Amino acid sequence: MSRTGWDDYDWQLIHDEPQSPVLHMALDEVLMDEAAAGRRAPALRFWEWASSCVVIGRFQSLRNEVDPEGARRHGIEVVRRISGGGAMFNEPGNTITYSVYAPEAIVEGLSFQESYAFMDGWVIEALNDLGIEAWYQPLNDITSPGGKIGGAAQVRRRGAVLHHAMLAYNINADRMTEVLRIGKEKLSDKGTTSAAKRVDPLYSQTGLSREAIVSSMIATFRERHGLVDDAVHRREMDKALDLAESKFTTREWTAIVP
Amino acid sequence: MHGEYKMPGGKLIVADLVVRDGRLAGVSISGDFFLEPDTALGIIDRALEGLPASADKEKMTAALNEALGEGVSMFGISTEAVAVAVERALEDRS
Numbered sequence: 001m002s003r004t005g006w007d008d009y010d011w012q013l014i015h016d017e018p019q020s021p022v023l024h025m026a027l028d029e030v031l032m033d034e035a036a037a038g039r040r041a042p043a044l045r046f047w048e049w050a051s052s053c054v055v056i057g058r059f060q061s062l063r064n065e066v067d068p069e070g071a072r073r074h075g076i077e078v079v080r081r082i083s084g085g086g087a088m089f090n091e092p093g094n095t096i097t098y099s100v101y102a103p104e105a106i107v108e109g110l111s112f113q114e115s116y117a118f119m120d121g122w123v124i125e126a127l128n129d130l131g132i133e134a135w136y137q138p139l140n141d142i143t144s145p146g147g148k149i150g151g152a153a154q155v156r157r158r159g160a161v162l163h164h165a166m167l168a169y170n171i172n173a174d175r176m177t178e179v180l181r182i183g184k185e186k187l188s189d190k191g192t193t194s195a196a197k198r199v200d201p202l203y204s205q206t207g208l209s210r211e212a213i214v215s216s217m218i219a220t221f222r223e224r225h226g227l228v229d230d231a232v233h234r235r236e237m238d239k240a241l242d243l244a245e246s247k248f249t250t251r252e253w254t255a256i257v258p
Numbered sequence: 259m260h261g262e263y264k265m266p267g268g269k270l271i272v273a274d275l276v277v278r279d280g281r282l283a284g285v286s287i288s289g290d291f292f293l294e295p296d297t298a299l300g301i302i303d304r305a306l307e308g309l310p311a312s313a314d315k316e317k318m319t320a321a322l323n324e325a326l327g328e329g330v331s332m333f334g335i336s337t338e339a340v341a342v343a344v345e346r347a348l349e350d351r352s
Contacts, residue, residue, distance in 0.1 A: 058296050061288035064272055084292035084333075086269075112292070112333040139268070139334050156294055156331075257288045257299070 003108040012230035013218065014045040018092065021053035021079045026244040028099055028162060029082050030236050035101040036160035042106075043230065044221055046214055047097035049090060053077040054179055055166075057085040057153065062255050070178035080254050081164075083153035085140060088166050089176040096150075096202070096214055099164035104156055113138050116152055119163040126220035130213065132205050142167065146200030168201035169210045261346030265291075269334030273343040277311045287343070291335035298330040302340060311348060315341040 019027070024047055034040040054076060056065050065087045066078050076089075090097070100119055107115035117136040124142070127134035127149070137143040142150045142165070150167035202213055221227055232240070247253050261273045269291040276284050285306040293299055305325035309318060315338070322337035 057290050059288055059291060059293060059299055061272060061274065061286065064274075064288060082296070084269075084290065084296075086290035112331070153292070257286065 002105070003110070004103065004105040006106070006225040009042040009102065009106075009225075011221070011225050011227045012041050012043040013222075013227045014043055014230055014232055015214075015218070016048065016232055018048040018050040020050050020244070021055065021077050021090075022244040022248040023240060024049070024097075025055075025079050025081050025248040026240040026242075027232060027236070028164060030240045030243060031099070031101050031232070032155065032160050032162040033158070034236055035103070036158040040101070040233070040236070041230075042102040043100070044218075044227065045099045045101070046218070047099070049092040049095070049097070051077060052091045053079055054087055054089050056080050056087045058082055059084050059257060060087060061257050063258060065181055067179055067181055074175055074179060076179055078254060079248060080256065081153070083155045083162065083164065085151060085153035087180055088151070089180055090166065091172060091175075093210060094168070094170040094172065094201075096167040096169050096210065096217070097164070098217075099162060102161050102163075104159050104161045107156075107161055112154075115161075116140050116154065116163075119154070119161075120152055120165060122221045122224050123165070123167075123217065125224065126217040127202075129220060130206055130208065130216055132202070144200055144205065146205065148199050149202065149205075168199050169213065170203045171199055171201045173199075259347040259350040261343045261348070261350055263339055263343040263346055265335060265339040265342075268336070268339060271335055271339050271343040273340070273347040275306070275344065275347055277348070280311050282306050282309050282311060282344070285344075287340055289335065289343075292331075292333035293335065294331040295329075298326060298332075301325050301330070306340075306344060315345055318344055 054066055071078055110118055124134055132144055134142055134144045134149055140152045141148050150165055152165035155162045259275055263271050265271060269289055271289040274286045275282050285303050287302050305321050309321060318341040319337045322340055
């Protein structure tokens with residue numbers, strides 16, 4: 001297998017109405033599998049969130065990451081995604097989340113580290129176009145002089161790659177620290193002890209609306225790689241609803257690493 | 259017992275375990291690292307389970323390497339780094 005380029009594919013855009021956290025988790029798994037099976041063209045999906053949540057990584061310990069009391073108090077759902085990486089606190093309107101589903105050939109021959117930067121090349125360009133001095137910080141962070149903007153994660157299976165990322169648009173730092181347990185060890189090499197200080201969200205950097213930033217990102221992708229408007233297909237949605245129910249709402253999955 | 263290790267240039271690795279009859283038990287490794295396939299996490303936990311609590315880092319690393327074999331991709335984590343997190347858990351007196 002030799003490496004393909006962005007231009008070898010007819011990219012589809014999915015940007016649907018707000019959906020629940022568990023449905024987003026399920027859609028990522030279904031759309032990656034549909035791309036792997038060749039039933040869906042490579043796609044870029046922007047997420048809209050219907051409710052607040054903490055999304056923990058596939059290999060994170062539920063009790064080490066989340067304060068259940070704080071989550072309950074603020075009515076925040078806890079979901080586990082299929083990719084590795086760290087916990088993200090998300091409130092509707094405060095984050096920009098997207099996924100790219102593609103054949104694994106697009107990252108063939110790249111190291112993991114190279115593949116992360118490669119898959120987010122259009123994002124760095126979009127942010128630069130908005131006047132934000134952003135760059136890729138290995139292993140999986142998008143960062144800027146003022147602090148981290150976001151983080152990415154990948155899953156590869158059956159010949160497909162899922163690359164998804166969450167960028168901070170705005171941040172409720174007090175609530176975040178009541179819901180997430182921020183480990184001391186993790187901060188030891190980051191030079192600051194405040195979780196809130198580590199992030200410099202896009203709103204404070206640009207003053208732009210979230211919608212304006214999302215539109216600009218879509219425009220950059222469209223210019224760079226081509227993009228045709230699409231939506232989640234009926235079959236895909238049926239599968240995702242089933243999977244949300246049978247997997248992502250279950251304690252077995254959410255507490256798979258207790 | 260609980261130990262954490264931020265792998266230089268990598269991610270955080272957390273080890274939770276107890277020592278029973280001089281051996282590691284109830285081992286659970288976690289963190290914000292990346293593993294493919296995801297079932298490799300269970301292989302890691304099982305490879306550590308039952309090892310003598312006196313095993314050094316090299317012995318633990320060797321046991322992990324043998325159990326994982328060739329087909330597992332790791333990103334932001336290594337078998338050596340897992341062994342360091344376990345060592346730190348074993349030093350945990352809390």
